[in-house]
Amino acid sequence: MAHSDVELAYAENVGVDDIVELQRPVALRYNVSFGDFIQFASAVGVSNCLGGPRLEFLAGRSNVSQASPDGLVPSPGDSVDTILARMSDAGFSADEVVALLAAHSVAAQEHIVTSIAGSPLDSTPSVFDAQFFVETLLNGTAFPGNDSNPTFEAKSPLPGEFRMLSDSLIARDSRTSCQWQSYVSDQARMVSQFEAAMAKMALLGQDASTLVNCSDIIPTPQAAAASVATLPAGKTMDDIEASCAETPFPTLKAASGPETSVAPV
Ligand code: HEM
Numbered sequence: 001m002a003h004s005d006v007e008l009a010y011a012e013n014v015g016v017d018d019i020v021e022l023q024r025p026v027a028l029r030y031n032v033s034f035g036d037f038i039q040f041a042s043a044v045g046v047s048n049c050l051g052g053p054r055l056e057f058l059a060g061r062s063n064v065s066q067a068s069p070d071g072l073v074p075s076p077g078d079s080v081d082t083i084l085a086r087m088s089d090a091g092f093s094a095d096e097v098v099a100l101l102a103a104h105s106v107a108a109q110e111h112i113v114t115s116i117a118g119s120p121l122d123s124t125p126s127v128f129d130a131q132f133f134v135e136t137l138l139n140g141t142a143f144p145g146n147d148s149n150p151t152f153e154a155k156s157p158l159p160g161e162f163r164m165l166s167d168s169l170i171a172r173d174s175r176t177s178c179q180w181q182s183y184v185s186d187q188a189r190m191v192s193q194f195e196a197a198m199a200k201m202a203l204l205g206q207d208a209s210t211l212v213n214c215s216d217i218i219p220t221p222q223a224a225a226a227s228v229a230t231l232p233a234g235k236t237m238d239d240i241e242a243s244c245a246e247t248p249f250p251t252l253k254a255a256s257g258p259e260t261s262v263a264p265v
Pocket residue numbers: 014015074075076077083097100101103104106107108109110111112164166
């Protein structure tokens with residue numbers, strides 16, 4: 001927000017321009033530091049998702065910052081090695097990377113394949129649930145839309161659903177697959193580990209003792225309709241590419257009805 005002239009030119013930040021331009025004048029009008037504003041808006045934003053986490057919000061970050069060098073944010077075309085190494089530089093374990101990726105349960109892509117902008121990463125993009133962790137493990141059958149971008153994209157299992165290459169690889173990598181699978185049968189743990197990892201991210205480069213805990217003002221999200229993930233209609237357990245060597249994949253009920261297809265958001 002402070003260095004958009006430099007940082008918005010980085011490939012990984014494509015698409016962040018809209019929200020930066022919308023939020024900057026609000027932060028300036030209310031004399032809130034950009035760091036605090038981004039943390040506050042994120043916590044309120046994600047609380048609007050059904051089943052969402054209730055994130056901590058600590059206020060008091062300084063508005064003094066420097067532009068980031070290029071190449072620090074992972075790309076969907078990066079290897080799992082590269083992504084885990086980058087996240088480890090910032091203090092995150094492989095388990096915490098998986099926890100953070102629960103955010104892709106309420107996500108869509110716009111810029112990897114622009115002709116299908118708005119294609120969600122799971123079938124329930126307004127619900128913060130474990131469907132993302134199930135659906136990324138289904139056998140990928142086709143690219144949605146008429147174009148594909150195989151440098152950044154993997155085949156998805158459902159019409160209209162988009163699978164990022166990095167999510168596909170992290171779901172299947174031996175360092176991350178058991179944590180990935182564990183969320184399938186434990187959505188509550190997914191939410192609490194996401195909250196913990198986000199609390200850690202919110203304090204990167206900060207001294208918590210100088211911040212004021214204003215978490216009371218963050219709304220409590222409404223519960224998700226289901227607390228247990230399902231197989232999308234039309235899929236069977238045979239379609240799951242179970243990737244955790246230690247624990248069998250949990251048996252899931254299949255949703256009834258015609259094959260699930262995912263509408264753009
Ligand atoms: C670890 C490596 C990650 C990679 C490679 C990655 C990559 C991406 C990409 C390429 C998109 C689509 C952007 C577009 O086309 O407009 C996206 C969407 C999104 N990502 Fe990630 N991401 C990662 C981790 C995270 C984390 C840690 C969070 C939050 C804690 C996050 C939250 C989101 C959200 C909320 C969206 C949806 C944005 C929207 O619907 O407009 N991602 N991610």
